[in-house]
Amino acid sequence: MLRKQSLLAIAAGLALAVASQSADAAKIKIGFLPGVVDPFYQVMQLGVEAAAKDLGVDVVTQIPPTWGVQVQTPILDSMIARGDLNYIITAPTDKDQMVGPLKAAVDAGIKVITVDTFLGDGDYVKGPVKFPISYIGSDNTEGGRIAARGLAKAIGGEGTVYINSTNPNVSSVEGREKGFKEVIEKEYPKIKVLGPDYNLDDPNKATQQTAAVLEREPKLAGVFGTNVFSAQGAGAAVVNAGLGGHVQVVAYDATKLAIELMGKGVVSLVLAQKPFDMGYMAVQFAVADAAGVTSLPRRVETGFAIIDKDNVKDPAVARFVYQVPGK
Ligand code: T6T
Numbered sequence: 001m002l003r004k005q006s007l008l009a010i011a012a013g014l015a016l017a018v019a020s021q022s023a024d025a026a027k028i029k030i031g032f033l034p035g036v037v038d039p040f041y042q043v044m045q046l047g048v049e050a051a052a053k054d055l056g057v058d059v060v061t062q063i064p065p066t067w068g069v070q071v072q073t074p075i076l077d078s079m080i081a082r083g084d085l086n087y088i089i090t091a092p093t094d095k096d097q098m099v100g101p102l103k104a105a106v107d108a109g110i111k112v113i114t115v116d117t118f119l120g121d122g123d124y125v126k127g128p129v130k131f132p133i134s135y136i137g138s139d140n141t142e143g144g145r146i147a148a149r150g151l152a153k154a155i156g157g158e159g160t161v162y163i164n165s166t167n168p169n170v171s172s173v174e175g176r177e178k179g180f181k182e183v184i185e186k187e188y189p190k191i192k193v194l195g196p197d198y199n200l201d202d203p204n205k206a207t208q209q210t211a212a213v214l215e216r217e218p219k220l221a222g223v224f225g226t227n228v229f230s231a232q233g234a235g236a237a238v239v240n241a242g243l244g245g246h247v248q249v250v251a252y253d254a255t256k257l258a259i260e261l262m263g264k265g266v267v268s269l270v271l272a273q274k275p276f277d278m279g280y281m282a283v284q285f286a287v288a289d290a291a292g293v294t295s296l297p298r299r300v301e302t303g304f305a306i307i308d309k310d311n312v313k314d315p316a317v318a319r320f321v322y323q324v325p326g327k
Helices: 002-027 039-055 069-082 099-107 140-154 171-187 203-216 228-240 256-263 275-290
Strands: 029-033 058-061 087-090 111-115 135-137 159-165 191-198 220-225 248-252 267-272 299-301 305-307
Touching (some): 029 039, 029 069, 029 275, 039 058, 039 275, 069 087, 069 099, 087 099, 087 275, 099 111, 111 275, 135 275, 140 171, 140 220, 140 248, 159 203, 159 228, 171 191, 203 220, 203 228, 220 228, 228 248, 228 256, 248 256
Parallel strands (some): 029 058, 087 111, 111 135, 135 299, 159 191, 220 248, 248 267
16 A cells, blocks of 8 residues: 555655756746858758747747857847846857857856857767857768769869859858868869859849859859858859850758759759758757756757759658748
8 A cells, every 4th residue: 555655645746846857947948049040040940940849948038130250249148138038049140150159058057059050060979169058050071072083073074173162261152161171172074163262141242253264264164052042043154154064063951942944954963951851950959958958969960962964853852942931
């Protein structure tokens, strides 16, 4: 009898503990501050919102209209000043310059999770910046290597190629450029790499820059556009010059436009990242941290779907094209 009673007491205690853990999770409020308005971060927002709904937490989202420290920092400061956030999930727009502003969040008692881009060298265990809970995003250096091999194959292993990118000192695109150049240098002695030019996340500037290179280098064989805007601008310049199919484009980021350009033979390879997963997992990490989990990985690589004309119609691949309802 006594034994039955104490078992009942333990069960009641456990139920209470579980209830209070989920009550703690329900109490947390998360700020979501991505890099810029674009289909990649809009899909990430869908992941954040889905997880918030599933886990019963509140999220406040603010998406900067343009890319950069000058725009992201005041939004971050206002999120800190609200005084009601426990976590900030963010994509730092500069790996060094956003360290101070995000450290101020930590000093105000807000924990930080970085998605898509990281601070410092991204090694939050041994590197110079250790305060974020985790980096959840692509292995962008590997993505650059994949892009290089794809472009090299598309141009038959020789010729001149050009990189159009967004900004220096941003971990994501920097990794892509590095991985791309590394593979070309080591594996393709007959390919010469030009660039990167930095378009500052402006597709029109990317178009102009690529058009200028096409003009200067009549034998240009390929272009690597390192993100949504770079690939969009590069693709437009190739189309405008009537060179679709002659100059091969590899696009980082699976926008509908990139897929359309693939259908027209302008883009030969598209790397889809997994922004939904990044957003969903970041919220899960915040909830787990709030519940007392201490062994969360400090780096999570979310992988890619690599899309070409042969698999683009396969639903298992096509589901990774960035789909934003109503857009
Ligand atoms: O490529 C993504 C993201 O990974 C990068 O950090 C910034 O540009 C995008 O948001 C695409 O526009």
